[in-house]
Amino acid sequence: MSRGTILLIEDHDEIADLVRLYVEREGFSLVHARSGEEGLDLFARRVPRAVLLDLGLPGIDGVEVARSIRAVSDVPILMLTARETETDTIIGLEVGADDYVTKPFSPREVVARIEAVLRRSEERSVSRDVLSVSGFTIDAGRREVVTPANDVVRPTAREFELLWYLAEHTGLVLSRSQILEAVWGFDYLGETRTVDVHVRQLRKKLDGIPIETIWGVGYRVESE
Numbered sequence: 001m002s003r004g005t006i007l008l009i010e011d012h013d014e015i016a017d018l019v020r021l022y023v024e025r026e027g028f029s030l031v032h033a034r035s036g037e038e039g040l041d042l043f044a045r046r047v048p049r050a051v052l053l054d055l056g057l058p059g060i061d062g063v064e065v066a067r068s069i070r071a072v073s074d075v076p077i078l079m080l081t082a083r084e085t086e087t088d089t090i091i092g093l094e095v096g097a098d099d100y101v102t103k104p105f106s107p108r109e110v111v112a113r114i115e116a117v118l119r120r121s122e123e124r125s126v127s128r129d130v131l132s133v134s135g136f137t138i139d140a141g142r143r144e145v146v147t148p149a150n151d152v153v154r155p156t157a158r159e160f161e162l163l164w165y166l167a168e169h170t171g172l173v174l175s176r177s178q179i180l181e182a183v184w185g186f187d188y189l190g191e192t193r194t195v196d197v198h199v200r201q202l203r204k205k206l207d208g209i210p211i212e213t214i215w216g217v218g219y220r221v222e223s224e
């Protein structure tokens with residue numbers, strides 16, 4: 001029995017064939033789209049468990065595809081980026097992707113990342129815990145935050161995990177590398193600046209959230 005469908009949106013057939021081999025070996029079914037338009041169409045019809053999304057696509061690019069998917073779904077999105085520049089990776093995460101791998105990648109690594117994002121999204125869906133910080137209600141079951149003004153905000157998956165981690169440790173100063181390890185995982189190869197980018201997004205989306213910058217160290221959610 002299939003472990004579910006993975007949607008791969010990638011215009012290079014050679015890469016797609018290689019990824020297919022490894023993904024199917026792990027028991028998933030794979031559907032392949034060669035453009036963003038085709039990808040969004042397949043996404044709507046097949047309801048995949050996860051999306052592997054190339055950043056550089058003909059027609060609408062990966063960023064637009066990720067935004068369109070994120071507007072309607074919390075499905076795990078793993079970006080495949082060809083360029084190594086930081087901008088690409090940050091854009092990938094800011095549009096709501098859960099993770100990324102840089103080409104050339106080993107298909108084994110892609111499969112490991114798929115397993116990891118699926119595991120995280122399953123952990124999220126069984127959890128029903130709620131934390132409260134300065135009038136903000138952080139609901140892990142619904143993956144949303146209710147502001148003191150009663151607005152409902154849905155941060156990206158990674159932003160939510162970051163906020164949850166900080167809120168769980170209210171009053172403690174957490175270093176950027178501690179945060180990276182806890183929220184992005186031990187095998188994450190990114191830079192600590194990624195944490196800053198996500199904190200900035202949270203502050204923008206949640207006006208008044210008491211995330212304090214501890215200069216030269218990291219962050220702390222102030223206790224009341």
Ligand code: CA
Pocket residue numbers: 010011012054055056057
């Ligand atoms: Ca491409």
